[in-house]
Amino acid sequence: MSKKEDIKLLRINYLRGPNMWTYRPVLEVWLDLGELEDWPTHLLDGFTDRITKAMPALIEHHCGVGERGGFLQRLVEGTWCGHVLEHIVIELLNLAGMPTGFGQTRSTSQRGVYRMVFRARDEQVARSALAEGHALLMATINDEPFDVNAAVARVRDKLDDCYLGPSTAAIVAAATDRRIPHIRLNDGNLVQLGHGARQRRIWTAETDMTSAIAEGIAGDKDLTKTLLKACGVPVPEGVAVKNAEAAWEAAEDLGLPVVVKPSDGNHGRGVTLDLKTRVDVMAAFEVAERHGSEVLVERYIRGNEHRLLVVGGQLVAAARGEVAYVIGDGKSTVLELVELQINSDPRRGLTEEHPLNRLNADSDGVILLDLERQGLSIASVPEAGRQVLIQRNGNVSIDCTAEVHPDVAHAVSLAARVIGLDIAGVDVVAENIGRPLAEQGGAIVEVNAGPGLLMHLKPAEGMPQPVGKAIIDHLFAEDENGRIPIVGVAGSRGTHTISRLVAWLLHLNGRHVGLACRNGLFLGTRRVERKSSVRWDAAHRLLMNRGVDAVVIENSAASILRDGLSYDRCLVGLITDMDGIEGLAEFDVMNQDQLYKVLRTQVDVVLGDGAAVLNAAEPLLVEMSDLCDGEVVLYALNADLPALVEHRAQGGRAVFLQGGAAVLAHGQSETVGANVDALLRRFAAAESAGEAEIDAATVLGAVATAWALNISPELISAGLDTFVPDLAA
Known part of the structure; x- marks a missing residue:
C-alpha cells in the first residue's frame, strides 16, 4: 500500500462553554481526510491490528455500539479516520491522567471534511493530545514507528504545566458536585467559585477568607508558638538564636535532645531532629540558617509527625508520617x-x-x-x-483521621483559631494521636497556611478524605450555590433591545445589573464599553465582577458556534426567532434543522428552577419546550395561536398583546400589564432610537422574560413607562 497523505487539520476551535455538542468545553477540529475519504479502516491493510497493539485500552471504548469492544467492532467493519482520530485523542488523554469520555465526529456538506470534537478541560492540553494523536494515526496508517509512551509523556507534561493542581482540582470537583460554577482566573490555581456578588475565591487551599495577617503569623514559627502558648495550646519550649554558639547554649538550657529549624521555612526544609551533641547542634544551625531568616532551637518532642487539617474550625482529616x-x-x-x-x-x-x-x-x-x-x-x-x-520528617502519608482523640481535635482547632486561619495544616508530634497530648508530652510544632491536600486525597495507606467537600461546605452554606440570576437572550430579531429592557427592569427591581449586548457593555445604567459585547470574553468579565448580582447576556448563533455560551447554566433563557442562517455558512450551518441544534443550547442550560421564554409564533421554538429542565413561558402577538392556547390549557404561563397592552396569562387567569403601544410611540419619537429595532413582539419578549424572573406585573408596567430609548448614555 502506498503512503497516505496526512489528514489536514483545517480549523481548531476551543468552545469554552456549553455548545451545540455538549454542556462542557470541547476542542472542535475541522478535518480534511483527503484521499483517506476513500480508505475506511477495513480497507487499510493491517491497520486495526497495529492501532490496537499500540493502544490496547481502545477495547474499553464503547463507541456507538454501547458495549465494551464497540469501537474495535467499528474498526473491523470499517469506519473513517476522523472517527479513529477522535478515539485516539481520547485515549491519549486518558493515559495522560485527564479522563475523557465524550467525543463526536460528524460529516459536513463538503466531501471528506469532518467536524471532530472531544471533551477538553484545558485547551493547551487538548491541543497537545490532538497533535500527538494526529501523528500516531498517520504513523499507524503508513506502518511507521511511533513511540506511544513518549507521546503520553508529552501530553502529561503539558497537563502538569497547564491544568489545576490536585488540591485545587479536588476543591473544584466538590464545587461541581454541588452545581457551583467555577472560573479559572489565571494560569495557576487561582479559581473563582460562583458568579458576581456571590462568588468566593480559592488559591489552592487558601480562600478569600484567609487573612493575610494570619498567614504572616503562621509564617513566623516563633510568633506562632508565643500566641499558642498564651492560649494554653501545648507547644515545645524554644528560643530564637543568632549564631551556632548561641544555639548550643540554648540547647543546654532547654535540655537535650533538641530540634534546630528555620523560623520561616516550610515543607520540613532545614529541620534537624533529636540533636544531642554540641557538634550536631552547631552543624544543624548552619543547615537551618540557609533555609530561613532566623533559627529556632526547641525541645525535642518524641513521637510521630502528624498533619491535621482544620477547615472552618473543624478537624476534617489527619495523616501520620513515617521515618x-x-x-x-x-x-x-x-x-x-x-x-x-x-x-x-x-x-x-x-x-x-x-x-x-x-x-x-x-x-x-x-x-x-x-x-x-x-x-x-x-x-x-x-x-x-x-x-x-x-x-525523620516530611513523609506524612498514612491516613489516621479516625484515630484522632477529641482533645487533640480541640487543640488543633483552637490553634487555627488563635492564628486566625480558616484553613490550616497543623503539625502535631505525638506518640499516639489517639491520646490527649498532655498525658504523653505531645505538642503542636507548626501551623501552616495554604496546606497541601494531597496527603489526604491520596494517602499511601488508609482511606482518602473528602477534604475538597469540606472546603466547599465551609465557603458555601447548604442552600447556597454561588449563582446569581443570569438571563441569556438568543436569536436575531431585536435581541439587544430585549436585553436592555430586561436589564432596566432588573435594575428597577433592586439589582446591580451587568449587561453584555450589541450596544456595548453596561454596569447598571452606565455604558463602560461601546463596541459590541456579543462575545464570550465580554460576558465573562461580568460574571467575574463582584459588583453585579444579576447579568443579562445577548447571544447570537455565531457567538455560540465560535465560543460556546459564557455561562454553564442560566435562570432564564429567551429565544426570539429562527432567522439568520445566511450568516452562518462558515460554520456549515445551512438549514433550520442545523440552526435548531445551535440555538437549543440556550434552552438546554436553563436551570430546573428557571424558565425558557420562547416565541410561540415559531413552531421550531415551541418544539424546544421539551428540552427545558425548568418552566416554559410562551409569548406571541396573537392570543389565539394554537401553541399558546394549548400551553395555557395545561396551566402554563404566556404573554400576548391585547388592545395595545401586554397581557400576562397563567393558565386561564389574565392580568393586563404594560402599555406596549405607548413605549413604541416613545421610541418612534426618539431620534436616537433607530438602532433599537423595536416592535411589539420585541417588547412582549422582554415582558415575558421579566415575568419569568418573577418581577411583578406592576413593576414591569412602570419599567416600560420609564425606559429611555436614548443610547447615548
Missing part, C-alpha cells in the same frame, strides 16, 4: 540505596500529583547531617542488613 530508612546490601552506596529503595516508590515525585517528595540525598543538608551522625556519607556502602536513617 525513611534504607537497608544496606553490602554493595550499594547510600545514594544508590536511596534511589533503589526510596525514590523508586511511585508515591514520590516532583509534581503535585505525588504525595511524597523525591529525596535529594546528595544535596539536602539535613539528610547529609543525619548520615554524618551515623558515621556515614552518601558514598558509604553500609554492610548488609544495616538500617540507615535517611529522613
